[in-house]
Amino acid sequence: MTNTEIIQSIATEVRLRLEGEGSGHDWWHILRVWNMAKHLCEIENADSFVVELAALLHDVADWKFHNGDETAGPRIARDMLNGQHVKDSIINHVCEIIATISFKGAGIPTPMSTLEGKVVQDADRLDAIGAIGIARAFAYGGSKGRSLYDPNTKPTQHQTKEAYFNSGSATINHFYEKLLLLKDRMNTRTAKALAQQRHEFIINFLDQFFREWEGKV
Ligand code: ADP
Ligand code: NI
Helix, strand or coil, rough: CCHHHHHHHHHHHHHHHHCCCCCCHHHHHHHHHHHHHHHHHHHCCCCHHHHHHHHHHHHCCCCHCCCCCCCCHHHHHHHHHHHHCCHHHHHHHHHHHHHHCCCCCCCCCCCCCCHHHHHHHHHHHHCHHHHHHHHHHHHHHHHCCCCCCCCCCCCCCCCCHHHHHCCCHHHHHHHHHHHHHHHCCCCCCCCHHHHHHHHHHHHHHHHHHHHHHEEEE
16 A cells, blocks of 8 residues: 555545544645645655645544543554554654653643644644634544633643643633643744744634623623
């Protein structure tokens, strides 16, 4: 099989697994991340085979939906890649990206050790901000039964993955606990520029949200 055929068949498998997912980690998220990753990959001159496979497989078993288990994603990805007879060195690289890509709280650094990892992490994080990021945050919050906003619960800058994972606070808090922090955690220049505009959109959204909440508009 050619690399293109392997990518296509992994894409088909991922699509079947994630189609209809209701928390903003659905196939459309994967497709957007895949496209953005290809775009960044070209500018950054990264290895496109690794980038595309990691983009496609990065949420195949997200730890947030496996009770905090960070090993489920890389394990399932490894099985899928073995099924396509992908070389071990590529599988290891892709699984390392999947294992380290995720945001785990404001106080926890999530450095990516390779250019390919940086590209996929940026693509994933760009999809968490801007208009789509706002929509996904409320979709995720709704899927976990969280309220939109609770004036009595303040945002927290989580210092451990467990505290971040176990926090059940309102979705607006998530903007301060993660989304607004992402623009300064982008790796590539292109993503930094795209993030700036999406960040400002979120700021405007929050401004309007609070004005409406307080009955000022
Ligand atoms: P990451 O792996 O960095 O968390 P994902 O691709 O899994 O990135 O996307 C996380 C998505 O889920 C984001 O759009 C984010 O807004 C949403 N999300 C995660 N945690 C929460 C939360 N506590 N409240 C609202 N949305 C959340
Ligand atoms: Ni993702």
